[in-house]
Amino acid sequence: MPQYKIAIVGAGPAGYFAAMALQNLQNTELQFSIDMIERLPTPWGLVRSGVAPDHPKIKTVSKVFEKVANEENFRLFANVELGSDVTVEQLKEMYDAVVIATGTALGKKLGIPGEELAGSMSAATFVPWYNAHPDFKDESVDLSCETAVVIGAGNVAMDVARMLALEPAELDPTDTADHAITELKDSSVRTVILSARRGPEHAAFTSPELRELPKLEHTNVVMNKSDIQAAIVRAGDAPEKDVKNNLDAMLLIADKEPTTHARTMKFQFLATPIEIKGNGKVEEVVFQKTGIDETFSLKCGLVITAIGYEAASLEGIPYQKGKVVNNDGHVSENLYVVGWAKRGPSGVIGTNKSDAADVMKLLAENLGAPKNAGDVSDVIAHDKVVTQQHWQSINDAEIAAGEPLGKPRRKAVTRSELLKLGRL
Numbered sequence: 001m002p003q004y005k006i007a008i009v010g011a012g013p014a015g016y017f018a019a020m021a022l023q024n025l026q027n028t029e030l031q032f033s034i035d036m037i038e039r040l041p042t043p044w045g046l047v048r049s050g051v052a053p054d055h056p057k058i059k060t061v062s063k064v065f066e067k068v069a070n071e072e073n074f075r076l077f078a079n080v081e082l083g084s085d086v087t088v089e090q091l092k093e094m095y096d097a098v099v100i101a102t103g104t105a106l107g108k109k110l111g112i113p114g115e116e117l118a119g120s121m122s123a124a125t126f127v128p129w130y131n132a133h134p135d136f137k138d139e140s141v142d143l144s145c146e147t148a149v150v151i152g153a154g155n156v157a158m159d160v161a162r163m164l165a166l167e168p169a170e171l172d173p174t175d176t177a178d179h180a181i182t183e184l185k186d187s188s189v190r191t192v193i194l195s196a197r198r199g200p201e202h203a204a205f206t207s208p209e210l211r212e213l214p215k216l217e218h219t220n221v222v223m224n225k226s227d228i229q230a231a232i233v234r235a236g237d238a239p240e241k242d243v244k245n246n247l248d249a250m251l252l253i254a255d256k257e258p259t260t261h262a263r264t265m266k267f268q269f270l271a272t273p274i275e276i277k278g279n280g281k282v283e284e285v286v287f288q289k290t291g292i293d294e295t296f297s298l299k300c301g302l303v304i305t306a307i308g309y310e311a312a313s314l315e316g317i318p319y320q321k322g323k324v325v326n327n328d329g330h331v332s333e334n335l336y337v338v339g340w341a342k343r344g345p346s347g348v349i350g351t352n353k354s355d356a357a358d359v360m361k362l363l364a365e366n367l368g369a370p371k372n373a374g375d376v377s378d379v380i381a382h383d384k385v386v387t388q389q390h391w392q393s394i395n396d397a398e399i400a401a402g403e404p405l406g407k408p409r410r411k412a413v414t415r416s417e418l419l420k421l422g423r424l
């Protein structure tokens with residue numbers, strides 16, 4: 001019976017759903033052995049380092065990933081980076097097929113003057129900072145200002161604004177990084193302005209996320225009713241279902257009586273940022289009213305942009321517009337791509353499931369005779385690899401450390417801490 005060796009690079013949702021699809025394609029005629037390679041000592045991609053800590057239910061998808069990982073034909077090679085520890089060429093030679101599932105880790109830039117000032121950062125830095133990603137622990141996040149501006153109109157922008165505007169004690173029972181909870185408790189930020197370039201009818205928020213905002217217990221959430229009413233008119237009589245659901249949810253927010261909470265999250269629409277000003281650090285953002293020749297500015301000390309992500313280039317893989325160049329997931333020869341690296345940063349976790357299943361079907365159709373040319377363990381130092389067993393030790397230790405604190409887990413942050421928990 002043919003046994004094919006497949007390397008999946010990236011242990012995020014797309015990587016696991018690709019592995020699951022391969023497991024599901026197996027039959028008496030077709031068997032796979034799957035090696036998953038991940039640069040961090042921890043798997044789960046953005047489910048660990050992206051999804052907001054106050055949304056623990058979303059993270060339960062990790063149970064599905066662990067089920068895939070506990071199958072006999074699956075091996076985890078975490079703490080192994082494609083590019084520095086092993087190359088695409090090496091993998092292509094050793095494996096019958098290589099699946100790139102490395103996501104899109106870089107934040108898109110606004111490209112306006114002042115964006116490089118201290119106090120201006122991307123959600124691609126702020127989010128992994130509060131989520132205990134080892135590469136972002138030492139980022140300096142200055143929360144000493146009263147007003148923060150978040151630029152973007154999607155769920156990431158909303159997560160960022162919410163994290164800044166929540167009463168920080170609400171984060172105690174979450175898996176937010178300890179260092180971030182400490183800084184957020186010291187934060188002087190009391191007003192967070194979430195600013196979108198286009199109108200409410202074009203926002204990419206999803207309605208469940210909008211509907212939860214009025215339920216925040218310690219934060220005023222403010223939308224101008226006239227903004228939403230104008231958007232309803234612009235959207236016309238038969239708006240798409242998602243647009244209608246969003247506008248309904250926004251109207252509920254706009255209709256809510258103002259409260260006396262100390263913290264406010266305020267939505268601003270139809271404003272295009274054109275410059276960030278300040279003497280050595282952010283002091284104000286200048287906006288142009290979208291479509292009108294009129295500017296205004298907002299005083300603030302922190303600007304966080306959440307306007308999308310793009311993939312960092314890896315040698316041996318073609319990229320265009322922040323994504324891997326591909327044809328329905330096929331890149332070239334025995335190289336494939338899935339997830340955000342394939343489609344760009346859109347879609348929820350579940351979107352990656354059907355997408356990966358389609359690509360793995362194509363991969364299986366294209367297979368020739370199995371190779372027998374070694375695997376990643378032949379080219380890397382064994383003592384650095386975090387295997388599934390090591391990861392289980394890390395996972396168990398984090399969960400145990402969280403338990404007495406009422407947290408789902410207490411995340412270790414540095415690589416050395418993580419490796420120690422894995423007993424490496």
Ligand SMILES: Cc1cc2nc3c(=O)[nH]c(=O)nc-3n(C[C@H](O)[C@H](O)[C@H](O)COP(=O)(O)OP(=O)(O)OC[C@H]3O[C@@H](n4cnc5c(N)ncnc54)[C@H](O)[C@@H]3O)c2cc1C
Pocket residue numbers: 009010011012013014015037038039040043044045046047050051052055058080081082083101102103104127156159314338339340341346347348349350352
């Ligand atoms: C801030 C944020 C919040 C989100 N919240 C939600 C939510 O609440 N609900 C929801 O459904 N969706 C949410 N999403 C979307 C969801 O996270 C994505 O759909 C999903 O993570 C994309 O999966 P992926 O596997 O393509 O990429 P990723 O999750 O980014 O995984 C890529 C993996 O590849 C690894 N990697 C990268 N480069 C290398 C390399 N050179 N070598 C080895 N490994 C490498 C990375 O370390 C990472 O583990 C959110 C996204 C973001 C950015």
